[in-house]
């Protein structure tokens with residue numbers, strides 16, 4: 217098993233993408249070597265391609281538009297937003313520009329660009345450096361929102377995003393960067409059987425019971441994936457309750473099929489995310505699943521998410537706010553209780 | 557840098573834009589068009605004078621809500637614009653964009669004030685990397701100087717030697733807001749603070765616009781971004797009927813705008829001949845647009 221850490225895997229993918237196509241440019245704050253970006257994902261790139269790496273002023277509102285302009289003119293910019301929280305500054309360009317140009321201009325332009333950014337808390341960075349704001353992105357038609365996780369092939373995902381002809385928002389996770397990029401081997405990971413869907417941003421479905429009936433499906437992504445795995449493991453060990461986990465790769469367009477297939481086997485759904493609960497990604501998944509698979513569900517869809525509030529800085533306060541393994545275990549036990 | 561334009565040519569090009577937009581307003585008032593439109597009536601010299609130095613295929617123009625003059629001057633596709641405003645499939649964007657969301661051969665517009673400056677800057681960065689000697693010209697209004705992104709981009713354009721010309725058409729108002737209560741200090745000095753060359757001139761002097769734009773663009777093409785501030789005046793409402801200005805103020809400007817100035821320089825017979833030619837070209841343009849089917853969507 218590769219012991220490459222997730223941050224290094226993303227860096228490798230980005231380096232390969234730079235090497236593969238000279239139209240790929242890297243832009244962002246503090247991306248030059250030796251620093252290589254606040255989370256080091258851009259390390260080694262400016263040393264190798266000094267002419268294709270542009271260290272920018274702190275101007276997110278414009279940088280997102282600059283990436284769009286470059287992309288329309290045939291380049292493939294990769295823009296690093298230092299913290300996902302700052303994507304808000306670029307929202308005009310995302311909503312009124314990037315997401316609209318191709319359709320509004322009647323297919324006369326393409327925007328092959330990547331905006332990559334770390335989301336997530338659990339590092340004590342406080343209310344403005346810890347959020348998971350991807351739920352705002354999935355409300356924007358015509359963009360692709362990809363959630364990386366520690367069990368995805370991160371290098372391949374990064375390359376796919378850069379090679380994509382449509383605008384991709386690559387959501388990374390700060391805690392994930394330092395963890396090993398674990399991959400299933402011969403269809404197994406941590407005692408789970410794993411199925412991986414096709415396509416550039418696959419979903420992975422994990423089952424500890426060989427994809428036979430279970431208690432619930434936990435649909436999740438990104439930084440919440442290790443919590444879901446821990447919860448599912450605890451449920452087996454301590455409660456003999458078997459859950460499937462669907463780790464989404466593409467949040468927009470939402471890749472629903474693996475979730476529906478799993479729910480058909482388990483009959484219940486828990487959606488788990490690190491963003492705040494109201495109008496979250498889980499809400500969208502829940503709405504779609506109840507519409508498409510009402511007959512498969514024996515219990516209401518349960519949401520596990522951050523509380524609707526700020527993410528405090530002090531570890532004890534932050535932990536209380538963010539979704540946890542016990543909350544996931546509790547949600548699964550409630551699904552189990554609803555079994556007849 | 558293109559040679560100066562003869563008075564007949566100024567007249568022909570500006571009059572076509574003027575008559576095109578007057579036609580749009582007439583069609584709106586008759587209920588033949590839906591949506592909105594922003595005319596550049598009174599400001600045509602800006603479009604003609606600057607864009608005469610630009611070439612589709614080499615250069616890029618990025619414009620705003622008040623974009624018809626720029627579009628016509630750059631693309632030579634007035635019927636595509638007419639069809640677009642009419643919501644026809646033959647429109648520039650097949651009816652998807654409408655008056656202020658146009659795209660054709662290196663010409664782009666968008667309707668959010670200020671947002672086009674980053675877009676244009678990214679295009680200028682692409683142009684710089686391509687090294688083809690092209691320039692990106694972005695048109696903004698005085699009111700748009702309130703947007704921070706404009707200055708973020710001036711900073712980056714200067715730092716990165718972008719081939720970017722920012723044309724500020726200061727028509728004295730942003731919708732109803734006079735420039736005096738929205739823009740502090742000197743407009744060209746704002747650019748100069750970034751080390752960007754800035755020129756300000758009176759938009760009633762069409763040849764001066766042409767000369768200044770030509771000069772600035774020749775250095776812009778070498779990677780020295782520039783700002784051209786044209787003090788001008790819009791003679792009609794902000795969009796269709798929303799005008800709160802003193803009619804006497806507007807009437808005084810009507811007698812002195814660039815088109816009036818050029819018109820007075822022509823022999824009456826020549827003026828009549830060009831006017832007739834423009835009317836006939838405009839009739840062709842409308843007929844071509846009207847021949848195109850109305851765009852309809854299929855239900856989602």
Ligand SMILES: Cc1ncc(C[n+]2csc(CCOP(=O)(O)OP(=O)(O)O)c2C)c(N)n1
Nearest residue numbers: 622667668669697698699700727729730731
């Ligand atoms: C971000 C944004 N805010 C408000 C508007 C509405 N709006 C459209 S045009 C306009 C005035 C623009 O003034 P100016 O930049 O001077 O251009 P002008 O209309 O005078 O050509 C306003 C407020 C808008 N389109 N975008």
Ligand SMILES: [Mg+2]
Nearest residue numbers: 697698729730
């Ligand atoms: Mg104005």
